[in-house]
Amino acid sequence: MSAAPDSPARRKLALSPAMIIAPLVVIALMLVRRWLFLPEDLVLLIGAALLFAFGGFVLGKLVGLPDRWIVIAVPMLWLFVFFLVPFFVLGRISLAETMIARPPYSPLWERGDDGGIEIIASLENYRFLLSDALYVNAYLSSLKIAGISTIFALLIGYPIAYYIARSPEPRRSILLLLVILPFWTSFLLRVYAWIGFLRREGVINNVLTWAGIIDEPLVMMQTDFAVYIGIVYTYLPFMILPLYANLVKLDGALLEAASDLGASPVTTFLTVTLPLSVPGIIAGSMLVFIPAIGEYVIPALLGGPDTLMIGRILWDEFFSARDWPVASAVAIVMLVLVVLPIMWLQSVQNRQEVQE
Amino acid sequence: MRRGWFLPLFATLGFGFLYAPIVSLIVFSFNESRLVTVWGGFSTRWYGELISDGQLLEAAWVSLKIATISASLAVVIGTLAAFVLTRFARFRGKLLLTGMVTAPLVMPEVIIGLSLLLLFVAMEGMLGWPAGRGMTTVIIAHSTFCAAYVAVIAQSRLRDMDESLEEAARDLGAGPVRVFFDITLPVIAPALVSGWLLAFTLSLDDLVIASFVSGPGASTLPMVIFSKVRLGVSPDVNALATIIIGIVALAVTVAGILLMRQTRRAR
Numbered sequence: 001m002s003a004a005p006d007s008p009a010r011r012k013l014a015l016s017p018a019m020i021i022a023p024l025v026v027i028a029l030m031l032v033r034r035w036l037f038l039p040e041d042l043v044l045l046i047g048a049a050l051l052f053a054f055g056g057f058v059l060g061k062l063v064g065l066p067d068r069w070i071v072i073a074v075p076m077l078w079l080f081v082f083f084l085v086p087f088f089v090l091g092r093i094s095l096a097e098t099m100i101a102r103p104p105y106s107p108l109w110e111r112g113d114d115g116g117i118e119i120i121a122s123l124e125n126y127r128f129l130l131s132d133a134l135y136v137n138a139y140l141s142s143l144k145i146a147g148i149s150t151i152f153a154l155l156i157g158y159p160i161a162y163y164i165a166r167s168p169e170p171r172r173s174i175l176l177l178l179v180i181l182p183f184w185t186s187f188l189l190r191v192y193a194w195i196g197f198l199r200r201e202g203v204i205n206n207v208l209t210w211a212g213i214i215d216e217p218l219v220m221m222q223t224d225f226a227v228y229i230g231i232v233y234t235y236l237p238f239m240i241l242p243l244y245a246n247l248v249k250l251d252g253a254l255l256e257a258a259s260d261l262g263a264s265p266v267t268t269f270l271t272v273t274l275p276l277s278v279p280g281i282i283a284g285s286m287l288v289f290i291p292a293i294g295e296y297v298i299p300a301l302l303g304g305p306d307t308l309m310i311g312r313i314l315w316d317e318f319f320s321a322r323d324w325p326v327a328s329a330v331a332i333v334m335l336v337l338v339v340l341p342i343m344w345l346q347s348v349q350n351r352q353e354v355q356e
Numbered sequence: 357m358r359r360g361w362f363l364p365l366f367a368t369l370g371f372g373f374l375y376a377p378i379v380s381l382i383v384f385s386f387n388e389s390r391l392v393t394v395w396g397g398f399s400t401r402w403y404g405e406l407i408s409d410g411q412l413l414e415a416a417w418v419s420l421k422i423a424t425i426s427a428s429l430a431v432v433i434g435t436l437a438a439f440v441l442t443r444f445a446r447f448r449g450k451l452l453l454t455g456m457v458t459a460p461l462v463m464p465e466v467i468i469g470l471s472l473l474l475l476f477v478a479m480e481g482m483l484g485w486p487a488g489r490g491m492t493t494v495i496i497a498h499s500t501f502c503a504a505y506v507a508v509i510a511q512s513r514l515r516d517m518d519e520s521l522e523e524a525a526r527d528l529g530a531g532p533v534r535v536f537f538d539i540t541l542p543v544i545a546p547a548l549v550s551g552w553l554l555a556f557t558l559s560l561d562d563l564v565i566a567s568f569v570s571g572p573g574a575s576t577l578p579m580v581i582f583s584k585v586r587l588g589v590s591p592d593v594n595a596l597a598t599i600i601i602g603i604v605a606l607a608v609t610v611a612g613i614l615l616m617r618q619t620r621r622a623r
Contacts, residue, residue, distance in 0.1 A: 036421060041485065042492040046429070067532055068440075072447055075437035075503070079456040082500040086471035089478050103477045156370055163367035175371075177612045182374060184604045187561050188578050189597040192585050193377035196384065199589070203380050236374065294464020296564050301585065311466045311564075318470060318568075328474065331467045342462050343455075 026050060049074070087335070094328035095121035105325050125329035135330065138308040139337065145224070145309060146292035149231035153239040153288045154281065156232065161243035161280075162273075165250070176244065183237045191230055191301050198226050198302070222304035230298040231288075238287035246280025247273075286346075293338055310334055378601060385594035402595040409592065412580055419560055419577040422491060426498035427555035431548055433499065434506025434555075439540070441507075442514040460504035469568030472497050476569060489571030497569045498562065502555035509554070513547035514540075 026047045033043050056070040096105040097120075106120060129135045164175045182190060197203045198220040205217040220226055250273060258268040296311040303309070310330065318327040385403075389396025406412065437457050441450070460468065476486055476493050486493055521543065525535045541548075563578035570576065584590055 038421065038425075039490060039492045041487070042425070042495060045492065045496070068444060068447075071436060072440050072444065072449070072453075075433050075440060076449060076453050076456075078433050079437070079453070079500065079503070082472065082475070082496055083456050083460065084452075086468075086475040089474045090467075090471040093474055103481070156373070159363060159366040160370040163363045166363070173612070173616060175367075177608060178371060179374070181605060181608050182378065184557055184608060185378070185601050186578070186581075186597070188563055188581055188585070189381070189593070189600065190377065192581075192589075192593060192597070193381040195585070195589055196380060196594075197377055233373070233377070236370075290462050291464070294466055296466055297582070311464060314466045314470065315564075324474070327470060331470050334464065335467060339459075339462060339464070339467070343459060346458070346462070 023050070049078070052077075090328050090331055092121075093325055094125055094332045095123070096325045097122065097124070098323050098325050103324065104322055125325050126333070128326065129329055129333060134308070135310075135313065135333075138310045138313045139333070141308040142293050142295075142310040143338075145227060145231070145307075146289050146295075149228050149235070149292050150239075150285050150289045152228065152232045153236055154285060157236055157239035157243055157284065158277075158281075161240045162247055164240070164244050165247035179237050179240050179244075187234060188297060190234055191298055194226065194230055194233065194302060195221065198229070221302065222307075224303065224307055226302035227299050227307055227309075230302045231292050231295065234298065235288040235292060239284040242283035242287065243277065243280040246277050246283075250276060282349075286342075290342055294334070381594055382598045382601065385591065385598040387591060387594075390591060402591040403599075406592045406595045406599075411575075412577070412592075412596070415575050415577045415580040418491065418574055422494050422498060422566075422576060423556045423559040426495050426502055426559040427552045429495070429499035430502035430506050430555040431552050433503040434551060435510050435544075435548060437503065438507045438510035438514055439536070442511055457504050457507045460501045461508065463501075465562070465564035466568075468501055469497070469565040472500075472565070473568040489569055490574040491570075493569045493571070494566050494574060494576065497565050498555075498559040501565065502558050505554055505558065506548070506551035509547050509551040510544060513544045517543050 026043070029038065029043045029046065032038070033040065053070060053074050056073060057067070060067065060069055092108055093105055096108065098104060099106050108120060160179075164172055164179070167175060195202070199205070200217045200219070200221070202221070204220065205214070208214045209217065254272050254276075255268055258272050259265070263271070294311040295309060296315050299307045299309040299312045300315070303312075314327050314330045314334070317323050317330060384395075386398050386400065387396055388399035388401065434457075437453060440447075441454060441457065444450075472493075473489070476489055480486060480488070517540075521539050522535050525539045526532075530538065561578065562576075563582055566576045567579055567582075570579065581593060581596070584593055
């Protein structure tokens, strides 16, 4: 092959597919915008992002920056503006006061009488959270509900995952598909399905009354029990999948060796299978516990008025009470007490895995 | 490991637990009676009502648009982030980017929603953009948190792939952009497709974040369903659920069959 390599100068200006595709995307969006009723500022935003990317690329070439700077800058800038900066805004508004205004909080600074700038910030909202037992209880109760739900999801999910992992091949794939399938359907509708089940005139009460087991319908809706059921039900696939992924790798020879040496199935399970599946147990429990803590939909639909969960408190504080600063303070406390420890735990875990 | 009856029985009960509510949802969507859980004879009237419910159809259309655009944006941002994190050994802010990519996965939705809304309000006050909230703000929110999920999937694929392919292309004189589009992208494409599908589903499914950052005229399907469901059971929601479950079951089955055939061929 003697194709002359591109000279460096030509390679610099060579049109990459992206350079052609990207402007086409903007033009196409502009054309279909009216027809699809897409908002104009969205198209402008995407256009601006592309302009930034290509402008930055060309500019970087001219200035002599390495090509990669723009590849780093695009995702970094997007996530910085739309993920990290919001937390600073959150923190700042948690220090403001509620006001009847648009937006409903006090400004962070004001011009003082002497022309200087006065910064207005108070920890009043945090003091309020501490003084009202409602908030402390809500944090504790969220941890409790998420914890108990995780344990039940583990108890139910483990045997199912084990059964799937031990099944012969065609059945295994089908069962796995059956576990994943509910995940792709709407979360909200799966919670809704339980209303029909747990109601006073619901399926469970109808069946039990018909069978003559109960005379009076059981009260299940709007109780903590319903919330536990809802969380375990919706997050069960998240428990089963990592457990399955772990258990399917389990070497059958180990189990055989144990039973050849005279261990009973229970002993084999407790001394071989269970210890080896600890990583799967941790992964699955995290996947259930973490989203369960901040859960809003399940306590709102299935729980009673006294089901305290912090996600619901935050929601009500924001939407019903329209108290943005207190809602922000609730969020900041949740971030510090719940999210940061989890992230720290995960990074420790990752580091351990890397070391191994 | 023949332990007899316990595991099969338990697994059957477990799958019963997973599917009983879904089955009852479907059965009662064909119920004549308005009382969702009392059988009043077979009928498809709720499907008729569903089709004539303009608000619901409008919301479904809005949701589909939001999910399509958000998933596409999320794939672009997520892939770039994953590429940068796996291929560039060291750069300023790598730790920050790692954190920003992994944090959305453990962040409660209420916090993401509230903080983004406050950002939009503050930006509107200072820059005049975004003017009010609506589809654009929902798309920004969804593409941001979905990008994290895409990045996780893309990262694991990028780590697994054979880097010598990229090296070979570089040795043959291809520039970095060319290598990315001719070698890396085709290799990781399947992961990006599943990332797109995941992002699409997450966006279509999201109630909490959308409720915070959406505005008038941009109610998503989950928002409309939630406001209906909050008032109690309603049979047209059952009908809608049945349609959604039908579409998903069909798609998953087709995907499953294709996947099985592929693995069989690979063997």
